[in-house]
Amino acid sequence: MTTVQQGPSIFKVIKVSIMAEFVFTPPSQASVAVEGGSQRFPIRRVFCVGRNYAAHAREMGKDPDREPPFFFSKPADAVIPADGAIPYPSLTSNLHHEVELVVAISGHGADVSPKDALELVWGYGVGVDLTRRDIQDVAKKLSRPWDWAKGFDSSAPCSPLRPVSKVGHPSEGRIWLDVNGTVRQEGNLDEQIWSVADVISYVSQAVALQPGDLIYTGTPAGVGVLNPGDVVHGGVEGIGQFTFTIGQQADGLRAN
Numbered sequence: 001m002t003t004v005q006q007g008p009s010i011f012k013v014i015k016v017s018i019m020a021e022f023v024f025t026p027p028s029q030a031s032v033a034v035e036g037g038s039q040r041f042p043i044r045r046v047f048c049v050g051r052n053y054a055a056h057a058r059e060m061g062k063d064p065d066r067e068p069p070f071f072f073s074k075p076a077d078a079v080i081p082a083d084g085a086i087p088y089p090s091l092t093s094n095l096h097h098e099v100e101l102v103v104a105i106s107g108h109g110a111d112v113s114p115k116d117a118l119e120l121v122w123g124y125g126v127g128v129d130l131t132r133r134d135i136q137d138v139a140k141k142l143s144r145p146w147d148w149a150k151g152f153d154s155s156a157p158c159s160p161l162r163p164v165s166k167v168g169h170p171s172e173g174r175i176w177l178d179v180n181g182t183v184r185q186e187g188n189l190d191e192q193i194w195s196v197a198d199v200i201s202y203v204s205q206a207v208a209l210q211p212g213d214l215i216y217t218g219t220p221a222g223v224g225v226l227n228p229g230d231v232v233h234g235g236v237e238g239i240g241q242f243t244f245t246i247g248q249q250a251d252g253l254r255a256n
């Protein structure tokens, strides 16, 4: 079927919605598991909050404040199960963990007010915003983008999602991460500088949120180094838990 849309000027955009011929088979749809079933949540985009817990802002050398939050993105296919062995990435010798509450969006919304924002949420999960901290430090120093520090392959492990119908909208609950049995990160969702509703509202001022968007909502204090062989366990009370190991760096992708 072919549909014709009126363009903004004299141009008409011919949009072939079915039977498109691609130059190669399109990549499979990025997705994340849903707890307790065979269904999966398709992923469109991944947005992440920069700093959303006061104690983490302080450990990164910043004063926590109520300045508007800032965001960065990861590719949809950076999301992988927070399970099994996760490869140690290239170009770093300072891989860091950041455990985060993940919000899964199933509604459409542009310029959504905080009071309406939660209506866009399908469910929640627990993710880890893996970060090449050494690359991020250089980027900050040189006022360069964070992409190479944040948006690498397998950089967004995520637990199976749970729907709002089962878990509601959590505004408090322990969020933690252990490495090899030692607690590294420990916080509570009620310490978030910007609530989930606030975060959704802010993102929707910059982009029109669409079904399939995920938002990683920031990490509590205690971020630290991960090395090959480390066992990483964490979770958010009432939402989920995960355990994965850090694998070896692939040949040809070693740091230095």
Ligand code: MN
Binding pocket: 048, 049, 050, 098, 100, 129, 216, 218, 219
């Ligand atoms: Mn983060």
